[in-house]
Amino acid sequence: MFVISLLQSFLLGFILVNRLLLMKVPTFSSLWWVKIFLSTGVGIGMSSLIYVSMQYLFQLTPLTIFLIELVLLSALFLYYRGSKKESYLLMIQQPLKGRIRMTEVFFILLAISIGVFIYNSYLNPHGGWDAWAIWNMHARFISSGPQGWENLFSPHITWTHPDYPLLIPGIIARNWGLIGNRTPMVPITIAFIFTFGTVGLLVAIVRFLKGQYISALAGIALLGTAGFVQLGASQSADITLGFFFLSTLILLYERSKPRNKGMLILAGLLAGLAGWTKNEGLLFIMVFLAVRFLVTAWHRNIKTCFSEYLSLGKGLIPIGLVILYFKIKIAPGSDLFNDSMAHILDKLLDVERYFNIIKWFLREFFLFGNGVVLVLLAFIFLAGVKLGKEIRRGVYTCLLVLVLMLVGYFLIFVITPKPLEWHLATSLERLYYQLAASILLTVSMFLRPWSISENKR
């Protein structure tokens, strides 16, 4: 039943992604894999959203919700099957021909990482502290029916952060309900999909834009950070969030003419799913919308901005409304914002606090993930920089989004009501992991692509 349920989620995502991207791509090509990974994320996110909404509003059984989803899936299939088929080009740069034996190194590392993930999951099937004290705990509550829903938001257990969004608990509860028991196999599988889905998505898109060699380097850099697989196996939501950040950002490289509105709708939908995963996703939505507006206004005009917002909104608003309802009507306020204004102002004016946070940010940045930043700098130095004109706008937009995300995280630390050192020590590294795949995507875009044919010249 679990496999059928996952397959249904995937098909739901596949129909939506296929319809919105409108791309005809050869099977097993890089873009085909991009579509597959995007479909998996979108499908899981949508299934979670449907399950949580139906469960909360109508107290339906998991099987009934599964059947409703099946009807929706069939309706979407029939509706889109008859619609006009167009083909858009996702990005204009073509993959480089030729092969350098770095891909083999990547696949060896990938195989070892999968082994490590399975071994870690065997040792800790319930995941790390955050998984069982937050995400799986919430899944247990919402899979327990109306009493569970009520109790999750009890003021006695605010330590489990009931204000956190429900993408992961929702999809876990959905599958537990369908299987009929709370097996750890469900959260393990979901974590596996997002961990290696992120790696796959990064490698596939970089391979298309920059060729095999650079894509293998990007994959090696992500897997070699060690903590990435570790965090994935601990069923952390940060990896899932990172997947949705990356998924949204890759759609910024769209250069089709006429503009593919479906791609913007999909970007809005994926940004919305980031907000449905973790509170940091809400920051991402704001940053993404602001940057998109600025960049479009700079390159084109305000009128285009509004037309783009209309398309983004079609994907974002349905999910945004669910998040808004959850935040306003159901969940308690976030513990990060329950300080008094006077306290917040004191912290905002405390210069020493800023220096302390900068020190932590820099130290963590250079030590992060096995020193991956230094390795990336070496890659840039050795490979050289070549930023194609056609991807420049996408790269600058990604860079701006990433910088503003870091600024947002920084400001949260400035006003945090929690002890600063403790808060930084327990969360900063995880925040970097949320952005790791997106940073690697952006850095890869700067690297000069190599191929054997170029090398022989």
Added chain:
Amino acid sequence: MKRNRILVLSIAAIIFSLVGIFRVLRLSSGQDQEISCDIKRFDGVKEYLGDRRVVGYVYRGGFNLRNYYLAQYALVPIIVVNNSNLPLVIGNFGRRNRRFIRKSIEPKYEVVKNFGNGVFLLRRKKE
């Protein structure tokens, strides 16, 4: 020249991935203690409590956040409040608890059920 740079780059990537593998394996060996056994200790408690919504929590020695959170994780959807003054309380005492129960627990609580492995359901005595 370009070939040399590719070579250096490849070697750097391979060294980095090897260090990564080494670190992943080292991190794996230092894993957190498996919690399945801790959760299993609470088997039966939930069935016994029926549709009760809230129970208290009492422990032995210093307060252990992990043990308390695990008790809550195991007993969902019942709410476990870190408060020993509620009418019905979960006792989480660990092994070798007989003397502790006789000395510290029995004067205040009546043992409703002993689930084994140091887990008890207690009812607070009226003062």
